[in-house]
Amino acid sequence: MTATMSATAPARLAEQLAGTVRLTRLAARRDRWTAVAWWAGLGLFVAATTALFADTLSDAAYLEQETRLVATNTGMRLIGLTSGPTIGGYLLHREFVMLAALAALMSTFAVIRHTRQNEELGRAEVLGSTVVGRYAALAAAVIVALATDVVLAIVLGLAIVAAGQPVAGAFLAGASIAAVGAVWVGVAAVACQLSSTTRGAAGAAAGALGAAFVLAGVGNMLGTVDEAGLRVTSAWPSWLSPIGWGQQTRPFSDATWAPLLLAAAALVLLLAAAAALAARRDLGRGLWPERRGHGSAARWLLSPVGLTWRLQRGAFVGWAVTLGAFGLIFGTLTEQIQDLEGDAQDWWTQTGGSDVVVDGYQASIIQMAGMFVAIYLVQVLLRMRVDEAGGTLESVLATGVTRPRWVAGHVVNGVAGSAALLVVFGASMGLTSGPVLGDTAGLVADLVGAALAQLPAALVVGAAVLAAVSLAPSRSVPLGWTVVLAALVAGPMFGPTLGLPGWLQDLSPFTHSPQAPAVPVTVGAVLALIGVAVALVVVALLALRRRDLTLPV
Amino acid sequence: MSGTDCSPGAGPSAISTRALVKEFGATRALDGLDLDVVTGEVHGFLGPNGAGKTTTMRVLLGMLRASSGEVRLLGGDPWRDSATLHRRLAYVPGEVNLWPNLTGGEVIDLLSDLRGGLVPSRRSELLERFELDPTKQVRAYSKGNRQKVALVAAFASDVDLYLLDEPTSGLDPLMESVFQDVVRAVRDRGRTVLLSSHILSEVEALCDRVTIIRNGRAAESGTFADLRHLTRTSVEVETARPAPLAGLATVRDLAVDGDVARFSVEVADLNAVLSMLVSYDVRSLTCTPPTLEELFLRQYGDRLDGSAVFEAV
Numbered sequence: 001m002t003a004t005m006s007a008t009a010p011a012r013l014a015e016q017l018a019g020t021v022r023l024t025r026l027a028a029r030r031d032r033w034t035a036v037a038w039w040a041g042l043g044l045f046v047a048a049t050t051a052l053f054a055d056t057l058s059d060a061a062y063l064e065q066e067t068r069l070v071a072t073n074t075g076m077r078l079i080g081l082t083s084g085p086t087i088g089g090y091l092l093h094r095e096f097v098m099l100a101a102l103a104a105l106m107s108t109f110a111v112i113r114h115t116r117q118n119e120e121l122g123r124a125e126v127l128g129s130t131v132v133g134r135y136a137a138l139a140a141a142v143i144v145a146l147a148t149d150v151v152l153a154i155v156l157g158l159a160i161v162a163a164g165q166p167v168a169g170a171f172l173a174g175a176s177i178a179a180v181g182a183v184w185v186g187v188a189a190v191a192c193q194l195s196s197t198t199r200g201a202a203g204a205a206a207g208a209l210g211a212a213f214v215l216a217g218v219g220n221m222l223g224t225v226d227e228a229g230l231r232v233t234s235a236w237p238s239w240l241s242p243i244g245w246g247q248q249t250r251p252f253s254d255a256t257w258a259p260l261l262l263a264a265a266a267l268v269l270l271l272a273a274a275a276a277l278a279a280r281r282d283l284g285r286g287l288w289p290e291r292r293g294h295g296s297a298a299r300w301l302l303s304p305v306g307l308t309w310r311l312q313r314g315a316f317v318g319w320a321v322t323l324g325a326f327g328l329i330f331g332t333l334t335e336q337i338q339d340l341e342g343d344a345q346d347w348w349t350q351t352g353g354s355d356v357v358v359d360g361y362q363a364s365i366i367q368m369a370g371m372f373v374a375i376y377l378v379q380v381l382l383r384m385r386v387d388e389a390g391g392t393l394e395s396v397l398a399t400g401v402t403r404p405r406w407v408a409g410h411v412v413n414g415v416a417g418s419a420a421l422l423v424v425f426g427a428s429m430g431l432t433s434g435p436v437l438g439d440t441a442g443l444v445a446d447l448v449g450a451a452l453a454q455l456p457a458a459l460v461v462g463a464a465v466l467a468a469v470s471l472a473p474s475r476s477v478p479l480g481w482t483v484v485l486a487a488l489v490a491g492p493m494f495g496p497t498l499g500l501p502g503w504l505q506d507l508s509p510f511t512h513s514p515q516a517p518a519v520p521v522t523v524g525a526v527l528a529l530i531g532v533a534v535a536l537v538v539v540a541l542l543a544l545r546r547r548d549l550t551l552p553v
Numbered sequence: 554m555s556g557t558d559c560s561p562g563a564g565p566s567a568i569s570t571r572a573l574v575k576e577f578g579a580t581r582a583l584d585g586l587d588l589d590v591v592t593g594e595v596h597g598f599l600g601p602n603g604a605g606k607t608t609t610m611r612v613l614l615g616m617l618r619a620s621s622g623e624v625r626l627l628g629g630d631p632w633r634d635s636a637t638l639h640r641r642l643a644y645v646p647g648e649v650n651l652w653p654n655l656t657g658g659e660v661i662d663l664l665s666d667l668r669g670g671l672v673p674s675r676r677s678e679l680l681e682r683f684e685l686d687p688t689k690q691v692r693a694y695s696k697g698n699r700q701k702v703a704l705v706a707a708f709a710s711d712v713d714l715y716l717l718d719e720p721t722s723g724l725d726p727l728m729e730s731v732f733q734d735v736v737r738a739v740r741d742r743g744r745t746v747l748l749s750s751h752i753l754s755e756v757e758a759l760c761d762r763v764t765i766i767r768n769g770r771a772a773e774s775g776t777f778a779d780l781r782h783l784t785r786t787s788v789e790v791e792t793a794r795p796a797p798l799a800g801l802a803t804v805r806d807l808a809v810d811g812d813v814a815r816f817s818v819e820v821a822d823l824n825a826v827l828s829m830l831v832s833y834d835v836r837s838l839t840c841t842p843p844t845l846e847e848l849f850l851r852q853y854g855d856r857l858d859g860s861a862v863f864e865a866v
Contacts, residue, residue: 120692197692199654293655295687297662307663311652391650395703398614398644398716399667402636549616552648553607 019132023140027114028147035148038106042099043155049095050163052497054087066090068229069336078217078329081247082232088165088252092173097216100243101209103152103181107145108205111188114141117198119284128283138189138278142271145185153178165252172251179263183242184209186270193277196286215241242266304401304409312380316417319376320424323369327425330365331432337361338436351492354518358437362429362447363518364492369425370454370513371488373418377462378484380414384469385476391552403544407466411537418458426451450516456529460509461487463536470540473550566625567592567714567745568613573622575608575769582608584769585622590747592713595740597760598749599849605769606749607647610718613747614644627714640669643707647718647749649699651691657702658687664706671709679705682731697723708735715739715746721755733758753845765849780848785817787841788826793834801826812836 057063064085070093071082080093115137118124124137156174161167184205191204219238225231231253238244245259281287300306337348338358345357351367352360384407387393396406426448433447434440465480472479490500491510505511509529514521568590575583583605590596600606611617613626615635624631629638651660665671680687683701691699700723707715721732729752736746736759750756756763757777764774773780785805790796791813798804798814803822808815818826823840830838843851 197653199692290693291690292688293659293690295656295658297659297666301659302663302666304667307652310655391646391648392652394611394616394646395644395649395651395664395706396667397616397635398639398642398646399664400636400640400669401667405636546618548618549611551611551616552650 016133016135017139019127019130019136020139020143023114023127023132023136024143027110027140027144031110031113031144031148034110035151038102038148039152039155042102042152043159046091046095046099046156047159047162050087050091050160050165053091053094054164057087057090060085063087063090064230067093070094071225071232072229073333073336074221076329076333077220077223077232081216081220081234081238081250082230083250084231084253086169086252088160088169088173089250091160091165092247092251096177096247097213097243099156099177100180100246101213103149103177104184104187104205104209106152107149107181107184108188108191108202108209110145110148111141111185112192112198112201112205114144115189116192116195116201120198124283135275135278138192138274142185142189145188146182149178149181149185152181169251169255172249172255172257175257175260176246176249176251179260180212180242180246183263183266183270186267186274189274190270190277192286193274193281194287196284196288196290200286200288212241212243216244216247219244220247304396304406305412307396308380308383308409308413311383312413312417315376315379316421319417319421323372323421323425324428327369327428328432331429331434332436334358334361334433334436351496352518353515356518359518362433362450363515365429366426366447366450366454366516367492367510367513369422369451370458371491371493371510373421373425373454374458374461374487374510375484376421377414377418377458378465378480380417381410381462381465381469382477382480384410384466385473385480388469388473388550389552393549394551397549404541407541407544411462411466414462415455415459418462419452419455422451422455423448446517450514450521453514453516453521453526456526456533457509457513459533460529460536463533463540466540467536467543470543470547473547565592566590567627568596568747569623569625570609570612571623573609573612573624574620575605575612575617576620582769583612583619583622586766586769587771587774588764588766589774590745591762592745593740593743594761595736595746595748595759597756597763598747598766599751599753599756599763600749600766600772604766606766607718608769609766610644610647610716610747610749613716614639641712642714642716643668643710643712644716645700645703645707645718645720647722649696649703651699651702653692654690656688656690657685657694657698657705660691660702661687661706661709665710668710668712672711675711676705676709679708679735682735683728695723697725697728700724701728704732704735708739711742713744715744717746717748717750719749719751721750721752729755753849757845777845781820781842784843784848784851785819786823786843787815787817788823789813789815789837789839789841790830791836791838792830793836796830796833798826801829 057066067082067085067090070076070080070090079097081096082093083089118127118137127137153171153174156177157171160170160173187208188201188205191201191208195201195204215237219234219236219241220232222235222237223232226233234244234248238247242263245262248259249256277287301310348357348360348364349355350360352363354360354363387396387406393406397403427444430444430447431440434443437443461484464483465476468476468479468483487508487510488494489498490505490508492505492513493510495505495508495511509532512525512529514525566589568588570586570588573583573586573588574581586605586609588598588609598606598609608617612619612624613631615631615633615638618632627638627641631638655663661676662671665676683705685698685701685705689698691702694702700720704720707717721729724732733755736748739746746759748756748760762774762776763780765772793812795809795812796814798807798809798816803818803826804816806815806817
């Protein structure tokens, strides 16, 4: 009996994994450009950012001052762990959480793409009817996603080395970031068994990522700073978070690989759990029951504006919470900013357009918020392309809704949502800088006004995206994101640092955005930006009236 | 009611296209289509895949602009007056794409409200007859159930014209029969239906007239009786003495088995052949009119040598 069991168990496992190699090759082939885009994007970003920090923080005293600033400020500790005054350490303080989150998303999307999404779109059914074992799709997705993470670790290491940082630290940093990605291969594998939809699985994995961020951030906030004020020792919550494990390797000071063992152990446990769950569910289904909804529509849903709001509100709430949190953090930082000296002070006064460092700080932070809101606006407006290419537009325009009214549904949501986000940011920044500067009520009003003054520049970007959707529908998504990216790079945050020529910087609407509250808002600039936005919207509407819809065949 | 040159049928025309052309770059999706749908009829719209049925629907809805030719719908121009006309029609697309996170009930309310409203009693009646659970999210519906959502959203509104693009391809036979009842009820109220379909029994059961589209133009149009006249009848005849059928040019597909001969003949030539047969002492005779399948196989089959036909034209 035992003999037969031991003989058949491996055979049965082999049967359940049948076809894994073929599916892995299929997944790798489908992912080849996506993966290259992730590696190139993250690698170039890390190389450029490291080089930027190496350049601006080349003075050791200044580096120490900046490091002390991020180590001693509670708000800044939320977004990173400080390990000492090194360029690499500063890079990881500033960017580790974001890079780790992106690596986690890269892994999550890859796993979902090759498992749950295949099931949702019915491809898995076709594949499953061939010689393919129960675990083959999951195994193939995990193999491809983990391989992508391994390459990412190497690419990021090379990027940091290319920017002139120590080799050992660079590759440990790359591995620490990719390790977070690897853990999310496991998280996504489990999420795909639980939820029956792509969205549900992505939501569950993103929720876990949010929890990991909060645990790591709170652990660092509650941690202790050494006497020199240059190194933070995290409190216990950090050790519950995969992001925390990645931070604890401290590649450019302690350089210990040990915390990555925790990540490896978590990955193994999660994959085992996913396999166990996969054995208990049907193809196309999850373990969680499907949710029921309302049998009839609420009154407010029954218009293009209401429909767009319904489809966007989740994203809006996410943005509002994020911008509100950042507003609160940047507000608390005002105290440290007041005490800045030398180069650090110069940067804020230059970008902020004021001799008073706090004014310059507020103006440039609020301009940054305006740029973030422009990204939100682009995201909302590109939904129009999703409507059209996905075919839902066909049903809407077959009713009494005109094309301009359909556009208006998105524009109203985009403009109102952007304005609301700016108000949230300005108000929350005012709330926490009030205790430092006095007159909280007045500050809130000033900063809300300054934030709203950023809306016209964002609207220009949004209107350009609208024109892209109308004039070049099939290319509107890459075009739209290129427009935002170009406007950001040529704008006041990066343009001067990159030494771009003046005319190029002038092309970015953000260059003309008011530097409020440091500089009084000039009506002329605001009206000019609004005028450009309106002109682009008119062009977009005229073009849209004349063209065929590009519906799915 | 303007410029309606409706030759066939009695009533005014709900839809009329003349020499309708739609080009996508170098591709000619519609190549001079003439389509006439009379008010109050159920009109079948048939054709092989890629013949231009969906393109026609989208031109009729003002989503695509005609490259040339004339299109009238409910007395208006579907491109210019689309939103006004859309208040008087309901459309079920061939591929039903809906918002995955809305429930079926929400979609039904949304689409009918954007069209101008629905009849609440009809909504609940249709939900019941189609056995559709409106509280499920769209992503949880099967293809057939998504189609039912679109059908309920369309038929819950009382409009003049229903445009249905292969609306039953995902329905089971029971739901197919519910669908046929619903279409008949709509016709009984004097509404017009343009039904594109692949299911011949459905077309035969529902449609007053049909138009067959092939390579972007109308190949045939008329009642089933009209269409049958255009094609051959199968004859099986037993005669006391062998009849010299092989000598007749109008007789095709001849097979002789002793006293029994089987052949096919154009309906117009049937009388001549029969009177000749009588003189050879007919013992038994069976005439079978062409089935719908034969009719369409003949029409669709021509597609293969369609290029030759068009070159000849």
